[in-house]
Amino acid sequence: MLTKSLAALAALSVTASAQVDYTKLDYHGHYFRQEWINQPLNVQRLDPILNPGQLSPHVHSFIGAPVISANTSFADAQKASCSQVYVKPDKSVYWMPSLYFQNPKNQSFIRVPEHHRVLYYFNRASDPKTGKQDFNLIEEFPPNFRMIAGDSMLRSPASTKQMQGAVEWFCHGPDSKSSGFPSGFTSCANGLAGSIHFPYCWNGQDFNVSAPQAHMSYPVGDYSDSGACPSTHPHVLPHIFIEFWFDVSSFNGQYGAGDTPWVLSNGDPTGYSFHADFLNGWTPGVLGNAMKTCNIGESGEPLSNCFEVNTDAERNACSQTAIVDEKVDGWLPALPGCNPVQKGPERATASSGSNGGSQDSHGSMPSASSLTLPASWSSTGCYSDAVNPRSLSGETFAWFGEKMTATGCANHCASKGFSISGVEFGQQCFCSNTLSQSKKVDDAKCGMPCVGAAGQTCGGDGTLSVYTKGGKDPLSAAVAAAPAVVSPIASYAGSQSSAAPVVPIVPSPVANNAGSKNSAAPVVPVVSSPLSSEDSSEEYDSYAEPAATPVASHIASAPVAESPAAAAPATTTPAAESVSESEPASSAAEEPSYAEPAYARRHVGGGAIVRM
Known part of the structure; x- marks a missing residue:
């Protein structure tokens, strides 16, 4: 916590005297400046x-x-x-x-x-x-x-x-x-x-x-x-x-x-x-x-x-x-x-x-091609998460820290005999056989990338990306028998042959490795939605990006389309396969x-x- 004791600064708690004319005081003070x-x-x-x-x-x-x-x-x-x-x-x-x-x-x-x-x-x-x-x-x-x-x-x-x-x-x-x-x-x-x-x-x-x-x-x-x-x-x-x-x-x-x-x-x-x-x-x-x-x-x-x-x-x-x-x-x-x-x-x-x-101006959802689930498991969508008790309450808060992935969570839950896994807030894993106090919500609400794999989606703030055995509806009755004994919370580092459980990792922000294209920092998804009514306006229709404009002169004269027919349709580009393959929006070159x-x-x- 940032809160400090105010005792040492008690003198400062006195309301400023109305007798002081602050407009006439010199507050220039010590300072330094830098320009680059x-x-x-x-x-x-x-x-x-x-x-x-x-x-x-x-x-x-x-x-x-x-x-x-x-x-x-x-x-x-x-x-x-x-x-x-x-x-x-x-x-x-x-x-x-x-x-x-x-x-x-x-x-x-x-x-x-x-x-x-x-x-x-x-x-x-x-x-x-x-x-x-x-x-x-x-x-x-x-x-x-x-x-x-x-x-x-x-x-x-x-x-x-x-x-x-x-x-x-x-x-x-x-x-x-x-x-x-x-x-x-x-x-x-x-x-x-x-x-x-x-x-x-x-x-x-x-x-x-x-x-x-x-x-x-x-x-x-x-x-x-x-x-x-x-x-x-x-x-x-x-x-x-x-x-x-x-x-x-x-x-x-x-x-x-x-x-x-x-x-x-x-x-x-x-x-x-x-x-x-x-x-x-x-x-x-x-x-x-x-x-x-x-x-x-x-x-x-x-x-x-x-x-x-x-x-x-x-x-x-x-x-x-x-x-x-x-x-x-x-x-x-x-x-x-x-x-x-x-x-x-x-x-x-x-x-x-x-x-x-x-896609040309607003990006795309990251590719889920790197998602590998246990045999017969599949994604069933985005669901709301309750807090007390948790919607997936068989094993809660199986923290995976920086190595958290949807793949790892599903494999971990399957290894414990559960039939449902859910990932939330980019780095939280939950397991169960039933999903309670929940409802299916728009997939756009589960847009956070997994901190351990930017190409995988790991829920959102208060929402779970849910995966089930056999692809069954998680809101229905239990899709498999609950395990006889629930083991202590374990950490899964991405291997199906994980060793003995370790102490749960307290979630921490993802460190960035100073710009490497292989950075562990996630590619943040951009959720696609239909064009708004404004996008079909005459102004939008008259827009056309000039072809082959030299990048070095990208602030030259603004393009002016002659007619709506001159507008160039937006081109959808495939999402990056993984964070190591993603390119910056504009490179230094x-x-x-x-x-x-x-x-x-x-x-x-x-x-x-x-x-x-």
């Missing part, structure tokens, strides 16, 4: 914070350590062998929704290439009674710490000045700034940037996916980047501020001054819903000390004065293949996950992220090379502009 030019580690529809173990509704661009999976954890980050950032002890992962350009003429989409990003860490610690700086009050992020900034459902300015100021967009050359996408220009000579301030006041509690922002708060006052922490969230953590810069030069002339052709991957054409996620990967003991002593942000001193640093060669060699088999680049008729464009100003409604039916524009200025937290 790289494309993201990968771009895929995952979010291990908000959607653990499954697909995210929309695409994100990931930077940092190459440990991206559906279940990335602090432990995974600590095992990372490299990172894109300069500070070597920082194995954290940062991500944001990808930015797309929507062709104003035929409404097709293409991902905007990222150019670079600037990452700031500020010490904003101050005494809540007086508002005076006290750098020693800063704490480091605890292990397993996670947080988000921004609101993915916004489609209009935030309700408070503080929340609205946390997100800003900039077009540099001509200079234009807004909390939503700026307009009034036809090109951004020096780049388009989206920036976001993370909250830095913590209540000492764990992240809760059902209330993802409850454990964090912005400071007292109207500003998101300066001020003392409220008594409800007394722990002062480092304040993270990130600028994400995009190369939009290839879209010059393709939109008018009155257009805002940019759309975030969550279907936002306004920019107000820009958000970002942070999963801590800092080596314990490093950041807390550095934030109290490191003030090189203003001095211009090298990062090496405060930290051990990665060389450019080490950073550039750090990469990871995407594990979601889905097209996210090139001209697309719809956003990945079929996120509808929701203009607002009302809050957006949540998207399921379900497949729109086009497909990424264009970008020369750095002559960026003259950088935006710094608090609205200041500093010259490089």
Whole structure:
């Protein structure tokens, strides 16, 4: 647990004095910054914070350590062998929704290439009674710490000045700034940037996916980047501020001054819903000390004065293949996950992220060709799982950890004399002779890959992929006699001739092996469903992807189909046979090379502009 005793910080629990005028205090503080030019580690529809173990509704661009999976954890980050950032002890992962350009003429989409990003860490610690700086009050992020900034459902300015100021967009050359996408220009000579301030006041509690922002708060006052922490969230953590810069030069002339052709991957054409996620990967003991002593942000001193640093060669060699088999680049008729464009100003409604039916843009279910069941056993579909008692209660929680497969579970259950096996949440195995308190549900609800075999499906959150002897209906009476004695829970490593039972393995997130195509990290499935009514619209029919467009120039002029007859039908491609054969959505060789524009200025937290 992340919860700490608050006794040592009792002085911080005092409500900030109304006598303090926070707007007149200098909170610049100690800080350091780093800037690097790289494309993201990968771009895929995952979010291990908000959607653990499954697909995210929309695409994100990931930077940092190459440990991206559906279940990335602090432990995974600590095992990372490299990172894109300069500070070597920082194995954290940062991500944001990808930015797309929507062709104003035929409404097709293409991902905007990222150019670079600037990452700031500020010490904003101050005494809540007086508002005076006290750098020693800063704490480091605890292990397993996670947080988000921004609101993915916004489609209009935030309700408070503080929340609205946390997100800003900039077009540099001509200079234009807004909390939503700026307009009034036809090109951004020096780049388009989206920036976001993370909250830095913590209540000492764990992240809760059902209330993802409850454990964090912005400071007292109207500003998101300066001020003392409220008594409800007394722990002062480092304040993270990130600028994400995009190369939009290839879209010059393709939109008018009155257009805002940019759309975030969550279907936002306004920019107000820009958000970002942070999963801590800092080596314990490093950041807390550095934030109290490191003030090189203003001095211009090298990062090496405060930290051990990665060389450019080490950073550039750090990469990871995407594990979601889905097209996210090139001209697309719809956003990945079929996120509808929701203009607002009302809050957006949540998207399921379900497949729109086009394999070219939305991927496919992983192949089950590697599934080998015991003789006469077969799959009977997806079923709901009860908790008390379990729907399959003959042997419960036969944990197989990282080697868990549907094949292994079925073989294990058969070896114990059971006639039904069920796998759930990617890594849980259950055995029985009857399935109780359950009902058959849509197969789409059993979309999690087995952690030990990405080509096999292992249920979902609260749902079981069920396999039975003789292929009989598991909801009927027992299909075989129960074994006389149920042995202790055993672990099965994938061999039918498993040795004596071992201690159950407590489930842990899947570690990623820094991008090898033979990684144990699962290929996350994308569930197919019929085309939505929107897909049959005139705009969709008029879409046509240009043939033989050089990948290196994939952000060149947007294709404009002359008529509906010109639309090219989507082509269904077979799913990958196994994780070792799967290819990334776009390989490194497909990424264009970008020369750095002559960026003259950088935006710094608090609205200041500093010259490089």
